[in-house]
Amino acid sequence: MKAVSTVTGKMAPLKRAHVDTDQIIPKQFLKRIERHGYGPFLFYDWRFDHEDELVGDFVLNQPEYDGSSVLVAGPNFGTGSSREHAAWSLEDWGFDAVIAPSFGDIFYNNCVNIGLLPVVLDLDEVTTLQSIADQVPNEVRIDLAEQTVTAEGFSASFEIDPHAKGRLLAGLDNIGETLLHADAIDRYESARYGFKPTMA
Helix, strand or coil: CCCCCEEEECEEEECCCCCEHHHHCCHHHCCCCCCCCCHHHCCHHHHECCCCCECCCCHHHCHHHCCCCEEEECCCECECCCCCHHHHHHHHHCCCEEEECCECHHHHHHHHHHCCEEEECCHHHHHHHHHHHCCCCCCEEEECCCCEEEECCEEEECCCCHHHHHHHHHCCCHHHHHHCCHHHHHHHHHHCCCCCCCCC
16 A cells, blocks of 8 residues: 555545445445445435435535545544445545544544545544635645644644554555565464465
């Protein structure tokens, strides 16, 4: 996966709380076998009406938010089912980071696993950022190394698990992190008795 150091870009404010993974990517779009291609179905039931026409007042349908790379969401974002597709669809749409007061645990970890930066800020700080995001053009800068978020007239710091931070900075998904120990794994496998199962 790509390494994450800083994320700089336009914000899109999603002023909704308790957005679950079913709302992020509805179940009918989970039939694909690829990891990519989910972006067009992001927030599908909010972006389109019952006749598959765009809902004009939904934030991602507004032209001023085209190209937004940071989603600023409400509390409890990404709860519900453990589907990885929710993180994939956000990344495939073009988001590099999601800022919220809280996340569903599995969704948070799925974001880390693909290099989509999840940032937890206080509710008041998120509300302020959403207000800034209402005034386009807007820009935010997230510095993972320094653990800071800055925008016009705004500055905040955030906490992140050191292990998750290290993986994001190094661009290591679960497989990449495992391969760091490839020599030790090979030594272990070569020393096993022949009658035991192997990975070969």
